[in-house]
Amino acid sequence: MKVDRQYIELYLYRKYKLMALNLFVWENLPDGLESRHIERALFNGGSAVMYKKNGGIVCFEAQQTHTPNVYNEPIDVTAIYMGGSETVKLKDNAVLILNNDESISTQWFIRYFVQRMADIESSLQANIRQQKFPYLFKTNQKTLLSIKNIYNKIENDEPIIYADKMFDENDLQVFNTNVPFVADKLRAEKFELEREILTFFGLNNNYEKKERLVTDEVNSNNEFINNNLEIMFKCRKLACEEINKLFGLNVSVRKVCSELNEVKEVQDNE
Secondary structure: OOOOHHHHHHHHHHHHHHHHHOOEEEEOOOOOOOHHHHHHHHHHHOEEEEEEEOOEEEEEEEEEOOOEOOOOOEOEEEEEEOOEEEEEEOOOOEEEEEOOOOOOOHHHHHHHHHHHHHHHHHHHHHHHHHHHOOEEEEOOOOOHHHHHHHHHHHHOOOOOOOOOOOOOHHHOEEEEOOOOOOHHHHHHHHHHHHHHHHHHHOOOOOOOOHHHOOHHHHHHHHHHHHHHHHHHHHHHHHHHHHHHHHHOOOOEEEEHHHHHHHHHHHHHHO
């Protein structure tokens, strides 16, 4: 079955969105507020705002307004939630949580990767289909419908193909298109791109055998991976400090991928 480009993009987007939403876990949050609520807001909009509303503490996606202070930091933001929005004053009333230093949403990065991977996946599937039936037909109007039916049967993996008794093979010419098989190269390119995505997420993706790598190479790769994650983590840690100070809570955040990397390191050593 041929999978269209739109379906491929949607599949990849959802796959990597789920990964992104589970890079960090927020703990000791107020009742009714879950870690995924914060991470979803940061994924979609790049920033979130936590404030008191209707007797509780809520956290919604934040859209920064055009009223910055002298450091070009927002004085207030627009909180966006299901069914509405409202302006929220910062500092003494609310805490702004940033996804990174520039408040860039994670989905902005993910869409870049998804576009590239969808290109590769579409080309890969097309190349495999071309190997299945690498021919060009020269025919006439009389046999055109029969040729189309034959092609459809081959495309659908039918083991036996029947031709009408009026079918004349002399009316048909077949040419080999000599399409090269490059699916293996496309898979390798897709694999490298996925490693790039995992590096962006701060996930260990060094699949080469340990004996092929020197210690400096392993350490350098791990440091680069950790730095990518630290960009987002430090903003979340700063937000925790401000939240606890303003609301008298004990909220914390931890990196889930660090735990996964440690498990992988143990398995590799074994």
